[in-house]
Amino acid sequence: MALLAALPNPVKLSFYTQSIGCEMCLPAKQALDQLVSLGEKLTLEELNVVLDKDRAAAAGIDRAPAVVLETSGDTRIRFLGAPLGYEMASLVEAIRLASEGDSGLAPESRALVAQVAQPIRIEVYTTPT
Numbered sequence: 001m002a003l004l005a006a007l008p009n010p011v012k013l014s015f016y017t018q019s020i021g022c023e024m025c026l027p028a029k030q031a032l033d034q035l036v037s038l039g040e041k042l043t044l045e046e047l048n049v050v051l052d053k054d055r056a057a058a059a060g061i062d063r064a065p066a067v068v069l070e071t072s073g074d075t076r077i078r079f080l081g082a083p084l085g086y087e088m089a090s091l092v093e094a095i096r097l098a099s100e101g102d103s104g105l106a107p108e109s110r111a112l113v114a115q116v117a118q119p120i121r122i123e124v125y126t127t128p129t
Helices: 025-036 053-059 087-100 109-113
Strands: 009-017 042-048 066-070 078-082
Touching: 009 025, 009 109, 025 042, 025 087, 025 109, 042 053, 078 087
Parallel strands: 009 042
Antiparallel strands: 009 066, 066 078
16 A cells, blocks of 8 residues: 555554453454555554553553554544454544644634644544445
8 A cells, every 4th residue: 555655754553452352353453464564654562451551541542452543743543443344444544644743624723723722532433334
């Protein structure tokens, strides 16, 4: 995938898994391994949501599988569930945005965001159906 080969900045995918009770963790890990192999600036770190609970809590992760995109900037993109099928396209686009360090927002939207005085949490739910 040419898009991942041409990333301008590194992106680390922190993959949160667990050994017991997670039937989608192995397929998710396999998909992420393949994805990371497509870009020199992509790395994958595997963490256990139970054993690495302090780090998981700091990242806002309380279940597996989950993926956190980490960059040198302030990226706060998380994917809960296995990014398989159509969800993979969303993950690839999020990696591109994180690597570029640009949200893609119009100047008017950036001005509106600059007026936000306190942290807000935005959750987006998707389904291919």
